[in-house]
Amino acid sequence: xxxxxxxxxxxxxxxxxxxxxxxxxxxxxxxxxxxxxxxxxxxxxxxxxxxxxxxxxxxxxxxxxxxxxxxxxxxxxxxxxxxxxxxxxxxxxxxxxxxxxxxxxxxxxxxxxxxxxxxxxxxxxxxxxxxxxxxxxxxxxxxxxxxxxxxxxxxxxxxxxxxxxxxxxxxxxxxxxxxxxxxxxxxxxxxxxxxxxxxxxxxxxxxxxxxxxxxxxxxxxxxxxxxxxxxxxxxxxxxxxxxxxxxxxxxxxxxxxxxxxxxxxxxxxxxxxxxxxxxxxxxxxxxxxxxxxxxxxxxxxxxxxxxxxxxxxxxxxxxxxxxxxxxxxxxxxxxxxxxxxxxxxxxxxxxxxxxxxxxxxxxxxxxxxxxxxxxxxxxxxxxxxxxxxxxxxxxxxxxxxxxxxxxxxxxxxxxxxxxxxxxxxxxxxxxxxxxxxxxxxxxxxxxxxxxxxxxxxxxxxxxxxxxxxxxxxxxxxxxxxxxxxxxxxxxxxxxxxxxxxxxxxxxxxxxxxxxxxxxxxxxxxxxxxxxxxxxxxxxxxxxxxxxxxxxxxxxxxxxxxxxxxxxxxxxxxxxxxxxxxxxxxxxxxxxxxxxxxxxxxxxxxxxxxxxxxxxxxxxxxxxxxxxxxxxxxxxxxxxxxxxxxxxxxxxxxxxxxxxxxxxxxxxxxxxxxxxxxxxxxxxxxxxxxxxxxxxxxxxxxxxxxxxxxxxxxxxxxxxxxxxxxxxxxxxxxxxxxxxxxxxxxxxxxxxxxxxxxxxxxxxxxxxxxxxxxxxxxxxxxxxxxxxxxxxxxxxxxxxxxxxxxxxxxxxxxxxxxxxxxxxxxxxxxxxxxxxxxxxxxxxxxxxxxxxxxxxxxx
RNA sequence: GCGAAAGUGGCGGAAUUGGCAGACGCACCAGACUUAGGAUCUGGCGGGGAAACCCAUGGGGGUUCGAGUCCCCCCUUUCGCACCA
Numbered sequence: 007x008x009x010x011x012x013x014x015x016x017x018x019x020x021x022x023x024x025x026x027x028x029x030x031x032x033x034x035x036x037x038x039x040x041x042x043x044x045x046x047x048x049x050x051x052x053x054x055x056x057x058x059x060x061x062x063x064x065x066x067x068x069x070x071x072x073x074x075x076x077x078x079x080x081x082x083x084x085x086x087x088x089x090x091x092x093x094x095x096x097x098x099x100x101x102x103x104x105x106x107x108x109x110x111x112x113x114x115x116x117x118x119x120x121x122x123x124x125x126x127x128x129x130x131x132x133x134x135x136x137x138x139x140x141x142x143x144x145x146x147x148x149x150x151x152x153x154x155x156x157x158x159x160x161x162x163x164x165x166x167x168x169x170x171x172x173x174x175x176x177x178x179x180x181x182x183x184x185x186x187x188x189x190x191x192x193x194x195x196x197x198x199x200x201x202x203x204x205x206x207x208x209x210x211x212x213x214x215x216x217x218x219x220x221x222x223x224x225x226x227x228x229x230x231x232x233x234x235x236x237x238x239x240x241x242x243x244x245x246x247x248x249x250x251x252x253x254x255x256x257x258x259x260x261x262x263x264x265x266x267x268x269x270x271x272x273x274x275x276x277x278x279x280x281x282x283x284x285x286x287x288x289x290x291x292x293x294x295x296x297x298x299x300x301x302x303x304x305x306x307x308x309x310x311x312x313x314x315x316x317x318x319x320x321x322x323x324x325x326x327x328x329x330x331x332x333x334x335x336x337x338x339x340x341x342x343x344x345x346x347x348x349x350x351x352x353x354x355x356x357x358x359x360x361x362x363x364x365x366x367x368x369x370x371x372x373x374x375x376x377x378x379x380x381x382x383x384x385x386x387x388x389x390x391x392x393x394x395x396x397x398x399x400x401x402x403x404x405x406x407x408x409x410x411x412x413x414x415x416x417x418x419x420x421x422x423x424x425x426x427x428x429x430x431x432x433x434x435x436x437x438x439x440x441x442x443x444x445x446x447x448x449x450x451x452x453x454x455x456x457x458x459x460x461x462x463x464x465x466x467x468x469x470x471x472x473x474x475x476x477x478x479x480x481x482x483x484x485x486x487x488x489x490x491x492x493x494x495x496x497x498x499x500x501x502x503x504x505x506x507x508x509x510x511x512x513x514x515x516x517x518x519x520x521x522x523x524x525x526x527x528x529x530x531x532x533x534x535x536x537x538x539x540x541x542x543x544x545x546x547x548x549x550x551x552x553x554x555x556x557x558x559x560x561x562x563x564x565x566x567x568x569x570x571x572x573x574x575x576x577x578x579x580x581x582x583x584x585x586x587x588x589x590x591x592x593x594x595x596x597x598x599x600x601x602x603x604x605x606x607x608x609x610x611x612x613x614x615x616x617x618x619x620x621x622x623x624x625x626x627x628x629x630x631x632x633x634x635x636x637x638x639x640x641x642x643x644x645x646x647x648x649x650x651x652x653x654x655x656x657x658x659x660x661x662x663x664x665x666x667x668x669x670x671x672x673x674x675x676x677x678x679x680x681x682x683x684x685x686x687x688x689x690x691x692x693x694x695x696x697x698x699x700x701x702x703x704x705x706x707x708x709x710x711x712x713x714x715x716x717x718x719x720x721x722x723x724x725x726x727x728x729x730x731x732x733x734x735x736x737x738x739x740x741x742x743x744x745x746x747x748x749x750x751x752x753x754x755x756x757x758x759x760x761x762x763x764x765x766x767x768x769x770x771x772x773x774x775x776x777x778x779x780x781x782x783x784x785x786x787x788x789x790x791x792x793x794x795x796x797x798x799x800x801x802x803x804x805x806x807x808x809x810x811x812x813x814x815x816x817x818x819x820x821x822x823x824x825x826x827x828x829x830x831x832x833x834x835x836x837x838x839x840x841x842x843x844x845x846x847x848x849x850x851x852x853x854x855x856x857x858x859x860x861x862x863x864x
Numbered sequence: 865g866c867g868a869a870a871g872u873g874g875c876g877g878a879a880u881u882g883g884c885a886g887a888c889g890c891a892c893c894a895g896a897c898u899u900a901g902g903a904u905c906u907g908g909c910g911g912g913g914a915a916a917c918c919c920a921u922g923g924g925g926g927u928u929c930g931a932g933u934c935c936c937c938c939c940u941u942u943c944g945c946a947c948c949a
Binding site for chain 2: 020232233236237240241243245247267268269270271282311314320323325348349350351352354355356359360361362363367369370446448566569639640641642645646647648649650652653655656657659660662663666716720721723725726728729730731732733736739740743805806807808809811812813814817849850851852854857858860861862
C-alpha cells in the first residue's frame, strides 16, 4: 500500500471490508437473540442443519464452505418468511483431545474447550447466523447424561448387550473400533494402520434389529443423494437364501458333527461337489487336531486372505485351498462331498462355510478347475432341455437366472424353475430338519465400548453377587472424572482410578466395580440434532413437543465421508426413539446434501503438502464476505472446489464494485420526506414509459431475481446465482457510464434495494451495510425476498440465430411475439443468409419459437 | 472385476427440456484516468485464416434439419463396492 493517504473523495467510495465487518460484528454481538428460532410460531418451520464439527483447533476451508451453504439457505428461508432453526454445536468427545493431552500435558477438557471457544469466535466472525442459545456441547454432563440414559433404555429393551467376541483393534488409537470404522482393513483415522483382531468383552447395540427397516426406509429418502442411499444399501447387505446342514462323515470333533452352510442358490445343491470352509472356521481346528499337517497350510491361507483385505484388491490374490481329507454328506442326495479349506471363504459372512457348485458359480468354477474337482451341471435354459454332450462340459454353464431355466439331475426337483426349486427345497429342508429359508445381513451389531478416557462413561456396574447391574436412572450422570493420567497403554485410563472404579451395588449394596470403558463418540452425534430443539431441558433429553414441531430436519448438509457412519447410526437412533414414543418421525432428515471437498493445486489441503489456506488468513485479507462468497462461487457446491487465491481477489473486487455503486447512488433511495407519493413512484416504473436503457435494466433485474430464486429452490448452483448478480452489476455500470441512461430515481432505488436483498444470503456484512445506507430501518434478515414479475422479465425484442443446414449464417431481430410465419420470412430475406440459398432449393424451414431458425436446402 | 459421477479455452467453470458452445470470474493483452498503480473504468481474449470462411466440448461411429446434451464402442480420472456364497 502507498504511504500517502488516499484523497478524501475516493476514500468515501472505497470498499473497506474490515471497517464494515467490524461494525456489524459488534452490533450483532450485542444481540444474542438475533437468530433465535421461535418456539410457538405460526409461520411455517424450516430446520436447516450443518453437521456439527469436532473441535480440532481451528476451522478449515471445508467448514467454511459447508457453513456458507447452510447459512445462505437459512437466510434465504428467513427472508421468505419461515421460522428457521439454524443451530450449531460441538462433537467434543474423542481421541485427539487425549493425544493432545499426552503431547502438551493439557487436560482434554481444557484443550477441547479452548478449541471450541476459538472456533466459535471464528464462526461468529464469519457471520454465520446460528441460534447460539441452543448450542450443544457433547462433552458436558448436561448432554452426555442423556447418552447414559439412552443406554439404559437400550439395555432395558435388550438392545444393549455384552458379549465376548473378536473385535477390531487399532493399535494407534489403543481402542476397539466398530465395523463401520474400519476402512480397507485399516483404522478410519489411521489409514496406514491395519486393524488387529482381539478377543474382548464389549458392549454392543443391536442395530441389526433395525436392519430390515433401515433398508426399507431408504426408499423414502428421496431427498438424499442416490450415492449415499446405495452405499447404505450395500452396507446393510441383505441377502435371501437358505441354511443347510451337511453331516460330517466319520469322527466328530469339539465343534460338532455337522457343517452349516448359507447359500442364496439352494436350487443348485445337487450340483455341489465340495464344501469349502473359511480358514478361521472352528471345524478347521478339529481337523488340525486330528491331522496336524494341515495346520501350517491353513495358517497360510488365512494370511493370504488378510493380506487381500488390507490391499483391498481381491483380484490380486489367487484362489487357494487345501483338502482336509474329510467328507460331508449332501442331505438332498446322500453324496459324499470332500471338505476343503479355502482362502476365498470369509468367516464373518454367513456361516463361514459354503457349498461349492462349480457349474453355476464363477468362483467355485475357478477353484474346481484349479484342483480338478468335479463339475456337475444341474440347471439348463428352458430351450435346451438336453444334457450337455461330453465334450461341452469344459465351459461353465453361467449364469442361469431364476426365471428362464429348469433343473436337471436334481432327483425329485427335476423340471422345476429355479425360483420354484428354491422355495420347495427350502421347505423340504425344513420338513426334514436339516435347514430352512433365511435372510442374512452384512450389517453387524454396533460395538460401542472404547478403552479410552475422553468419552461418555458407560453407566454399568459389575457386582460380585448380582453380576451386571445398570446404574439407576436417578444416579445419572455417571460423571467423567477429571485429573486423569492419560496413556495409550495399560487399558482404559478410568480403570486406574480406584475412586471411580469402586462402587456399591445398587441391588445388594455389596461391592461392585464400575465399567471403565467409554462410549463410541458416534453415540453423541446420533441424536444431537434433537437436543437443539430443547437444549436446556434438565429432566429429559428433549421434549416430544419441541422435537415433533421441528422434525424431521428439512435440510441436512455435510460431507459424504459420513455416508455410512453417522448417517446410519443416527437413522437407527431415530427409529429407537420413535419406538420409545419420544418422536413421531422415523427418519431424521428428509433431504441430505453432501458438499464436495475443498482442494488446492489438485490435492486435499494438508500441512505436509503446504497448500493450506486458512479462514483466518482470508478474513484478514479480504473479509468474511469475500471468503464466503468465493467458496460458493468457485464451483457448484456438490463438486470438489479447487481453491485459487486469485479467485478470491476477483470476488473482493466484485463486492467493491457493488459497494461503490450503491454508495454513489444510495441517496435516491432515501425517502426525501415521510410522504413520498407511492403512486408517482409506480408511474415512474411503468415499463412501456421507460427509456430503453432503463427498461433494459428493469428487465435484467427481474431476470436476475428469477435466476437466483430458482437456484435456491432447485439445484443450489450458487455459482450461477452469483454470476447472475455480477451480470446485473455489470449492466448497472455500463448504464451509469452512459450518463445514467435515463434511469428514473424510483427504478434506481428499486435496483439497489433488490440487489442488496439478492446479496444478503451470501455476503451478509456488506448487505447489511448497504441496506442501512439505503435508509432502510427493517432488519435485513427479515426483509422480504424480492419477487420477479414475469411480464417485466420478458424481452420485447429478441435476436434469433438463423442456420442454413445447421450452420449459423445470420441473425434476425424480431419482436418477441412475432408469428412463426413472420420469423421465417424474415430469416429467408436476411442478407447474410441469402448467399447460402442462391441456386439451392429450400426443402424445409424449422422455426423453434424464440430460439432459432434452421433452413434446410438442397 | 462391478457400480456411479466426471472429461468443455491457459485456469475455475456456464450452457435446467436436443436449438447461437465458452455466461460469470481468474490470468493475459490493449486503452483511458493518473506524479504513480498490485486502485478504478473501458475494450479484447478457443484454434486456424488477410478475409470469406473453416475447425473445435476425451477418441471413434450413429440417430437428427440440428448433438457438449440422445444411442453404441473405446480411452482417462475420481469416488464407492469388491471373493457377501
